[in-house]
Amino acid sequence: MMPQRQVPGAEAPQPRMSRPEQIEFMEQAEERCRGYTQRWLADPAFRAALHRYDRDRSRDAPSLSEAPQ
């Protein structure tokens, strides 16, 4: 177990992560975190929340009836 630096004001509980586990945790961090967000982006409700503010460009374009003749 690697030594831990205590944050001021806190007692020092020990994480249940061995040194090899911590190294593995570090090495796979980027791939793992990208996976987290990709899974949420596959959730229709989550994507809908993100796209709630999308401007519908088709609304900005003049309709055929409004277009100059």
Place this chain on the structure above:
Amino acid sequence: MAFVCVLDASDVDCDTFKNGDAWTVAFRIGADKELNLNYFAQVGLEIRGGGGLEYYFNIVKVDGDDSSEHTYWSGKETSSFIIVSDRERILNAICRATVWILSCAQPQEVYRITYDEHPTEKSLKKHELICEAFRQAGYQVVRGDPYGDKRIWWAHRLAGEPASTNPTLDDGEEGQYTMTGGHGRVRL
């Protein structure tokens, strides 16, 4: 046109999602109206293989023209288009969302790791503010001594420590926060 921060000085409107033991909160932080882009901060807690949850946050760019999303994981990327004062407001909102998501999930153990290798002192100050949000939510935070290229923190929930959040519901009424189908909206 460029990134314009839309965060209110006092309120953060959040969408909260739950899927099993995984939680995430997303809220709009900015927009580029000309390019039909919106930017969100995402704060999440995910199940870690070895026990406990893993905390993370990022910025998601949402393109309204082609319905795509791009995720920024490093402050080195976002610093090119978000000015310092806005970055401070965004970090403040992320800290509030952190307290909120911890109060929702109430995990016993949370692990956190820097995305960037060899984080700068400036980056570590940002992470120290996140540590403070954990403490505010009733957690002890321990930082691993640095080795390798990244930094790790571990947080342990203190017994009987209430999370300090006071959200109002989406409709502005005070009351019990509820989720429907794993989704709810709240104003922090």
